[in-house]
Amino acid sequence: MAEPLLRVENLCKWFEVRRGLFSKPLYLKAVDNVSFELMRGEAVSLVGESGSGKTTLGRTILRLLEPTKGRIIFDGKDITHLRPKELMWYRREASLVQQDPYGALPSFMNIYRILEEPLLIHKVGDREERRERIFKALEEVRLTPVEDFAFKYPHMLSGGQLQRVAIARALILRPKLVIADEPVSMLDASVRIEILTLMRELQEKRRISFIYITHDLSTTRYFSEWIYIMYAGHLMEIAPTKELISNPQHPYTQALLAAIPDPDPENRKRFRKVPPGEPPSLINPPPGCRFHPRCPYAMDICRREEPPMIDLGGGHRVKCWLYAKR
Amino acid sequence: MSTPRYEMGLKAALRELLSYKSGVMGLGLLLLLVAISIYTVIAIPYDRAISLWRGEGGIWLDKPRNAAPIWIKYLIGKNLPENIVLDTRVRRVGVVKAVTPIPGTNFKKLYIEFTFNYPYDGFPSEINLFFYAKYNATAPLLRIYWVKPGGEEFKLMDYMLRAPDDILYLSINPEAYRSALRHVVEALGKEPATELPIEVCLFGVEDESMLDVSTARSLKGTYKLIIRGTLFGEDADVDVKAVIYGRVWGLAGTDHLRRDLTIALLWGTPVAMAFGLTASVAVSIIHLIIGTISGYYGGKVDLIIQRLTEIYMVIPFLPFLILLATFYKLTIWLILAVVIILSIFSPGIKSTRALVMQIREYPYIEAAKAYGASDLRIVFLYIIPKILPPIVPGMIGAIPGYVFLEAGLSILGLGDPYLPTWGKVINDAYTNGALYKGYYYWVLEPSFMLILTALAFAMLGFALDKIVNPRLREL
Numbered sequence: 001m002a003e004p005l006l007r008v009e010n011l012c013k014w015f016e017v018r019r020g021l022f023s024k025p026l027y028l029k030a031v032d033n034v035s036f037e038l039m040r041g042e043a044v045s046l047v048g049e050s051g052s053g054k055t056t057l058g059r060t061i062l063r064l065l066e067p068t069k070g071r072i073i074f075d076g077k078d079i080t081h082l083r084p085k086e087l088m089w090y091r092r093e094a095s096l097v098q099q100d101p102y103g104a105l106p107s108f109m110n111i112y113r114i115l116e117e118p119l120l121i122h123k124v125g126d127r128e129e130r131r132e133r134i135f136k137a138l139e140e141v142r143l144t145p146v147e148d149f150a151f152k153y154p155h156m157l158s159g160g161q162l163q164r165v166a167i168a169r170a171l172i173l174r175p176k177l178v179i180a181d182e183p184v185s186m187l188d189a190s191v192r193i194e195i196l197t198l199m200r201e202l203q204e205k206r207r208i209s210f211i212y213i214t215h216d217l218s219t220t221r222y223f224s225e226w227i228y229i230m231y232a233g234h235l236m237e238i239a240p241t242k243e244l245i246s247n248p249q250h251p252y253t254q255a256l257l258a259a260i261p262d263p264d265p266e267n268r269k270r271f272r273k274v275p276p277g278e279p280p281s282l283i284n285p286p287p288g289c290r291f292h293p294r295c296p297y298a299m300d301i302c303r304r305e306e307p308p309m310i311d312l313g314g315g316h317r318v319k320c321w322l323y324a325k326r
Numbered sequence: 327m328s329t330p331r332y333e334m335g336l337k338a339a340l341r342e343l344l345s346y347k348s349g350v351m352g353l354g355l356l357l358l359l360v361a362i363s364i365y366t367v368i369a370i371p372y373d374r375a376i377s378l379w380r381g382e383g384g385i386w387l388d389k390p391r392n393a394a395p396i397w398i399k400y401l402i403g404k405n406l407p408e409n410i411v412l413d414t415r416v417r418r419v420g421v422v423k424a425v426t427p428i429p430g431t432n433f434k435k436l437y438i439e440f441t442f443n444y445p446y447d448g449f450p451s452e453i454n455l456f457f458y459a460k461y462n463a464t465a466p467l468l469r470i471y472w473v474k475p476g477g478e479e480f481k482l483m484d485y486m487l488r489a490p491d492d493i494l495y496l497s498i499n500p501e502a503y504r505s506a507l508r509h510v511v512e513a514l515g516k517e518p519a520t521e522l523p524i525e526v527c528l529f530g531v532e533d534e535s536m537l538d539v540s541t542a543r544s545l546k547g548t549y550k551l552i553i554r555g556t557l558f559g560e561d562a563d564v565d566v567k568a569v570i571y572g573r574v575w576g577l578a579g580t581d582h583l584r585r586d587l588t589i590a591l592l593w594g595t596p597v598a599m600a601f602g603l604t605a606s607v608a609v610s611i612i613h614l615i616i617g618t619i620s621g622y623y624g625g626k627v628d629l630i631i632q633r634l635t636e637i638y639m640v641i642p643f644l645p646f647l648i649l650l651a652t653f654y655k656l657t658i659w660l661i662l663a664v665v666i667i668l669s670i671f672s673p674g675i676k677s678t679r680a681l682v683m684q685i686r687e688y689p690y691i692e693a694a695k696a697y698g699a700s701d702l703r704i705v706f707l708y709i710i711p712k713i714l715p716p717i718v719p720g721m722i723g724a725i726p727g728y729v730f731l732e733a734g735l736s737i738l739g740l741g742d743p744y745l746p747t748w749g750k751v752i753n754d755a756y757t758n759g760a761l762y763k764g765y766y767y768w769v770l771e772p773s774f775m776l777i778l779t780a781l782a783f784a785m786l787g788f789a790l791d792k793i794v795n796p797r798l799r800e801l
Contacts, residue, residue, distance in 0.1 A: 062696055064692060064695055064696060084700075087698075088698055091696065091697055091698030092697075092698065094696075095696060095697060096692070096693060096696040096697075098689045098692065098693060099689070100689050103688050103689040103690060104689040104690055104693050105690055105693075106690045106694075106708055106711075106712070107712070108711045108712060117694070117697070117699065118697040118698070121697060121698050121699055121700075121703070122697075122698060166693070169693070169697070173697065
């Protein structure tokens, strides 16, 4: 088996919360004990509701947040605790596409300058080479005619166009890993698929590893080979996209899939099984399985012990006592 | 979608500025002040300005004391007396000088006759005679006569030169005064009711009105000042410059030391502009940088900067400045440095910091970190350009404050000891009781210049504010 591009081992990101000057600090465990491997050229979707820690996980992997525990191994190198100067090569290899295209670009720079910044920081090429690369990048995200777009300012573009610029910026250093954090959730429905297919196309063409963070299971099928389901800081289920959608194992995944609106009016009266309650507090998570307070199948052991990751074969893994062979 | 205007470039910004009335006026006034400054610095270089203001070489001696500006005549509709300078060394109509040897001796007879027209209302402020003589052992002996229009010649006094470059202050000479008064009494047959200055005796209409200073009128016509004398020695010679000082002089008038006020008014312009602009720009940029660093880095850096700012806020700025200026006579550039140093950590930092703490969380900053931008790069290329535009109008608007601060210190007598500035003129006026004595021009002229400067920058600031403010809502 080939060496994975990214290996995350027992990664934790805890935020310190202080109630008072002398009280013991509490920890908000946004990401707790997460492990997975990402192969070269593979796209995965990281799905979870808001507050599940999926954004924090993405940011920690990019080292925009300092990991609390665990290890991040990228391309065979441990980058968990590297200092900013030693990280420069990683900044070139891993990049970020953000949710809000309106805020993601500095309003006082034109598009050309925005795309030139990463090249300048990493001292890529001379003036002429940079120019060529910027124009090519704009062409790739189909902002043509390139000469027109290059010297516009962000406020002159639409949301979809801005997100294309953001994607061009994320790809201009030719990274091996791109983390896209809800890249289409703030866009009009009409341009979402366009942006997603564009990203998918570029991902396949360049064989980039891609982590697509979303709360929307329905968009993942356009995109990824794998789906990771995250709940309250834990990875709950990992499976190939088709397998997960057709054969969800974890009760939480089943509930998520059931909650997708059905466009068929025939089914409008059908009752949706949505688990009661809300995601738990991350400062004081429930003992055992974090989903047990809302789980229809909760057993005694679920309340006492955290379930292990259970391999169901074919890469399908699930963190649930239901599948434990005892 | 609204157009963020500052991104349209300098030319467009200027056009935008000119679409506001206050912008046009502010820019016009500013250009005027800049033109005055450039002219001044070229026409009267720094060293010359200082030597002029100190009156080196007695250059102001034939200027009147406390004379109003000449255009006052048109304002009040009275033909106020101007300066009359008569000099035997300058050949012109009305000046006669004759030296004739007395046969059989080596003495010479001197005859000087100054004829001048006096068409003015009111009396001259002073009369002085400046002598430029050459002699060996014995000083020339002179007799001075005065002839009123249509009147008889009468002798004012005898005078023996005390030095080759002697000055006869005719206005305060008792002998001349006695003769002039005697002439008046003889002409009118009465003693005057009040004391008559010699200028009134010499220039007044000789009737009942002259007996009282307040009703005396000047006699318009051709006057003569005659000097007869005897020179002793072959090469003895005397030249005379007679100055009948007026009551108006020049474009700006003169002060108590006969100095031309235009020098101070002109030199005050570049000084005020340089002081205000430098102080305001330096202080704003320092605040911008420190505030941004404080807000962006947070943690210990922020803690130190914020506590320092709070300590600075407790130090009373003006009293401290006055204290320093009192102990050490500071030049204007030192005052500027002290003002900037005293404002390094001031409340402006707090507002910048608040703004930066907000911008720090913007996605584009996170994106920049993700592609490896260093903290310094983020501070200077990502945050400061974002908050600079709303700060510019404030920076321009703060300039008058610093101009007034400098003037205020000068008025208190704490300004630059050498440079002529507007504040110093007001200080002179104040210590010499200008308003009490009615020398309004002395106070009003520098005040007008101060207000003009303040107005120029304030109006420019208002206009810029209107242009930049829509951005503020977006921040």
